[in-house]
Amino acid sequence: MELKVQSLQIRAGKYKVVINSQDAKEIGVRGGDRVQLKNHGYLTAIVETGDMIPKGTVGVYQECCEKLGPVCPLTIDLVPASKPNSVGFIKKMMDHQKLTQEEVHQIIQDIVRENLTEIEMSAFVTSSYIYGMTTDEIEWMTRAMIDTGEKIEFDTHPIMDKHSIGGVPGNKISLLVVPIIAANGLLIPKTSSRAITGAAGTADLMEVLAPVEFTADEIKTMTEKVGGVIVWGGATNIAPADDKLIRAEYPLSIDPRSQLLASIMAKK
Known part of the structure; x- marks a missing residue:
């Protein structure tokens, strides 16, 4: 179906489009389904439906516009698309079955590429919290987090780091430890998270004193x-899957042990 493009001056955090309910019914999709946007290239986006967008028009969030080209197209073809394979792998976790290394890597890759909906991300996090993951699965997830992000290479060694599991309100010892280590002539590039299970994380507290959003360079x-x-790790592209998982964990106030371990080790 060819639809007029209405550029929404909003960032959704994922590749998303909004379709009129009647158009969605005609195409054969519902909210949470995927469609393929065909212009000069192909882009798969998650569907939202509603009457805020007139019939014959598709609302396109900023992420999609930027991916489609320097200028958002005037019209675009939409066709239904299948769910990514990682959705089936998440269901496998919900059935308490072990994943392969390829399946774990595919889930993390789809998380980084914003191919999963909030509900699918929540299912992954909840399954990890209830059933846990094997040591092999945690290792594979750690390696996948590293492989799907940037790395910082230093010429000087050793490079120091400090990390704790968090969750204790007010116990932000990083603000004491990092300056002490740096003052003794050692390099310590400390990345921290925002709140997961509490009111404020190390990055939140540091932001009261100084900016925390910087690139890897x-x-x-x-x-x-x-x-x-x-600094806040979520502003970098170092283990980008980590901060995206935290977005699913925070509303539930949970931090699965498997994600906790993979998150810490992927940043080392």
Whole structure:
């Protein structure tokens, strides 16, 4: 179906489009389904339905517009698309079955590429919380998190780090430990998370004192210049799956042990 494009000046955090309920029925999709956007290339997006968009028009969020080209197209063809294979792998976890390395990597890759809905992400997090993951699965998830993100390479060694599992309100010892280590001539590029199970994480508390959102290159430059940093890991592309998983964990106030371990090790 060819529809007029209405550019929505909003970022959704995922590749999403909004379709009029009647158009969605005609195409044969519902909210949470996928459609393929065909212009000069192909892009798969998650569907939202409603009457805020007139019939014959598709509302396109900023992420989709940017992916489709320098200028958002005036019209676009929409066709139904199948769910990614990782949805089936998540259901496998819900049935308490062990995953293969390829299946774990596919889930993490789809998380990074924003191919999963919030509900599918929540199912993955909840399954991990209830059933846990084997040591092999945790290792595979850690490696997948590393492989799907950036790395910072330093010429000087050793590089120090400090990490704790968090969850204790007010216990932000990183703000003491990092300056002490840096003052003794060692490099410590400390990335921290925002709140997961509490009111504020280390990055939230540090942001009261100084900015915490920097790129990987900026982190390297600052660390080499002054010895250490305390920054929010979610602003970098280092283990990007981690912060996306935290978005699913925070509303439930849970931090599955498997994600906790993979998150810590993927940033080392």
